[in-house]
Amino acid sequence: MSPAQIPALREIEVIAPNFKRRHSGVTSTVIRLVPLQARDIAIVASGPDLPGEVPNLPPRGLLRLPRSGPSGARVWHARRNVEMVAGLALKYLAGKRLKLLFTSAAQRRHTGFTRWLIRQMDAVIATSAKSAGYLERDATVIHHGIDTVLFSPVENREALRATLDLPVDGPLVGCFGRIRHQKGNDLFIKAMISIFSEVPHGRALMMGRATEEHKTYLQELKDEVAAAGLSDRILFRDEVPIDQLSLHFQALDLYIAPQRWEGFGLTPLEAMACGAPVVATRVGAFEELIEDGVTGNLVEVDDVDAITANLRRLLVDEEMRASFATAARENVVKNFSIEKEAASILHIYHGLLGRA
Numbered sequence: 012m013s014p015a016q017i018p019a020l021r022e023i024e025v026i027a028p029n030f031k032r033r034h035s036g037v038t039s040t041v042i043r044l045v046p047l048q049a050r051d052i053a054i055v056a057s058g059p060d061l062p063g064e065v066p067n068l069p070p071r072g073l074l075r076l077p078r079s080g081p082s083g084a085r086v087w088h089a090r091r092n093v094e095m096v097a098g099l100a101l102k103y104l105a106g107k108r109l110k111l112l113f114t115s116a117a118q119r120r121h122t123g124f125t126r127w128l129i130r131q132m133d134a135v136i137a138t139s140a141k142s143a144g145y146l147e148r149d150a151t152v153i154h155h156g157i158d159t160v161l162f163s164p165v166e167n168r169e170a171l172r173a174t175l176d177l178p179v180d181g182p183l184v185g186c187f188g189r190i191r192h193q194k195g196n197d198l199f200i201k202a203m204i205s206i207f208s209e210v211p212h213g214r215a216l217m218m219g220r221a222t223e224e225h226k227t228y229l230q231e232l233k234d235e236v237a238a239a240g241l242s243d244r245i246l247f248r249d250e251v252p253i254d255q256l257s258l259h260f261q262a263l264d265l266y267i268a269p270q271r272w273e274g275f276g277l278t279p280l281e282a283m284a285c286g287a288p289v290v291a292t293r294v295g296a297f298e299e300l301i302e303d304g305v306t307g308n309l310v311e312v313d314d315v316d317a318i319t320a321n322l323r324r325l326l327v328d329e330e331m332r333a334s335f336a337t338a339a340r341e342n343v344v345k346n347f348s349i350e351k352e353a354a355s356i357l358h359i360y361h362g363l364l365g366r367a
Contacts, residue, residue, distance in 0.1 A: 015046060015066040018053040021077050023068070025086040025360050028094040029058030030070065036116075036274065037090045040155065041065070047353045052360060053081070073097075076107060082364045084108040088356075090116075095128040110134075110363040115142055115150065116274045118295070134359060138275050139296035151359060154296065156352035157280050158257075159344050164286035164336075165261045172262045175255075177246075178214045182264035182326060185287070187256075187278055190221040190229050195269030195292065195313075200232050202267070202319040204239045206326065213244070213326055218259060220250040256281075263287040264332065265325055270294050271312055280347050283307070283339035288332060290321045300347065306339040 025048070029041040038058075045056045045065050055068040068076075076085075087098040087109045095113055102109045113129060114136040115121075121129065126147060129135060135150040137143035143150045165171050169179040177183065186199040196217060203215040221229040229247075236245045251259060260266075266282030266289045273295030280300055282289055289307035291297040292314075303309045308325075310317035325332050 014063040015049065017055060017066045017068065020068075020072075020075060022053045022081055023055055023076065023085060024052055024080050024082060024364060025054035025088060026068065026073070027054060027056045027088045027090075028070070028097060029056055029061065030091065030093050030097070032059050036277075039277075040090065043158070043349055044353050044356065047349060048357055048360075051357055054360075073101060074105060078106055079108045082366070084110045084364065086110050086112055086360050086363050088112045088114070088360075089132075090114045092125055092128060095132065099128075099131055112136065112359065112363060114138065114153075115146060118142055118145060118274065120145055134363060136356070136359065139299050141296065141299070142275075151355075153352060153355045153359075154299065154347060155275055155277060155280070156347045156349040157277060157284055157343070159284050159348045161257045162260060162281045162284035162343075164340060168262055168264070171258065175258060175262055177216065177262055180212070180214070182213050182332070183262060184213065184215045184265045184267060184322065184326070185218065185259070185263040185282070186216070186267045186269065187218045187259065189225075190217070190219045190232075191225045192228060193270065193272050194219075195271050196228075196232060198269040198313070198315045198318055199267050200235055200245065201315050202269075202322055203245050204236065204241060205319050206323050207241050207244050208239070210323065210326055215245045216248060216259075216263075217246070218248040218250065257285070260285040260287065264336075265290070265322065267318065267322065268292065268297060269318055270297075273297070276300075279307070280343055284343040284347075286336040286340050288325060288335035288339050290318055290325070292318075302338070302342060306335055306342050 041056050048054050049066050055066045057068045057070050061067045089095045089098050098111045101107045110133045112134050113132045116138040118141050137150040137152050140152050143152050172179050190196050260281050266287045268279050268291035276295035279289040292312045293309050301307045308321040
């Protein structure tokens with residue numbers, strides 16, 4: 012992508028801070044949304060180490076902003092506590108005219124300090140109805156969206172798998188993301204071992220990074236697979252570059268999201284957009300993303316028997332799998348596109364700026 016055009020300081024209408032240097036889900040949100048929204052409004056991110064296609068005003072430049080924007084106040088869109096604090100400091104200490112907006116993804120009771128910060132905001136977005144339920148004020152629910160062109164089905168999965176050095180004899184079941192107990196990777200492995208001891212066809216792929224503290228957990232999973240004699244059918248792969256991620260989702264026939272806890276969880280959307288039905292636990296926003304019995308199946312947390320039963324049925328019943336796959340793709344395109352998320356947030360921006 013070509014480098015982003017950064018509007019003149021006096022023209023900036025919206026600032027989306029991203030103060031965390033380490034890449035996170037919030038960082039991904041800013042990277043995905045800001046370039047898209049910049050087509051319709053003078054928006055900049057503000058943070059370290061953002062890609063060149065993201066219009067970015069470094070944090071040191073915030074104090075140079077004129078007091079007012081072209082419409083009077085500007086919107087400060089925070090997604091973390093530190094960014095809410097910075098917005099309040101800019102407004103009340105530096106004298107900048109700001110409308111403060113916060114997006115909450117947390118699915119737990121906030122600390123007293125966070126609740127106080129949220130009360131100071133002019134508007135609040137929640138990424139799911141479940142997240143909104145933990146807020147002590149009104150919030151607009153706007154689900155995350157994905158690029159439904161990048162994440163879309165391919166005509167020939169077998170050919171794609173060959174280019175990715177994956178087994179071409181399917182079906183292929185995936186479980187992607189950080190590898191740790193919270194993500195339920197052990198439940199995926201137990202389910203696949205149980206199924207593959209009875210079902211002679213199919214492969215499984217666990218893909219993601221285990222940080223140093225979770226490497227023992229990953230090795231235990233590999234040892235469990237080896238002890239079952241299934242190392243040729245249950246495969247492990249480290250995380251791939253971001254430009255390779257969609258290709259690996261496109262290679263799947265089924266996806267498992269066995270998390271024990273999740274803030275939102277984009278991977279089921281990415282899988283469904285590629286035509287892979289999902290078996291997922293009832294955490295994060297999964298109950299709002301997956302239509303049980305239509306686009307996939309929902310099970311209770313830690314219920315490995317239910318994960319196994321639903322996965323086995325979808326592996327064996329090709330007609331049901333195909334029906335779920337079609338419905339899954341249609342659901343994501345209709346309800347969870349990145350364009351829909353961007354437009355919904357833009358509506359909030361325009362309201363805060365006093366526009367119809």
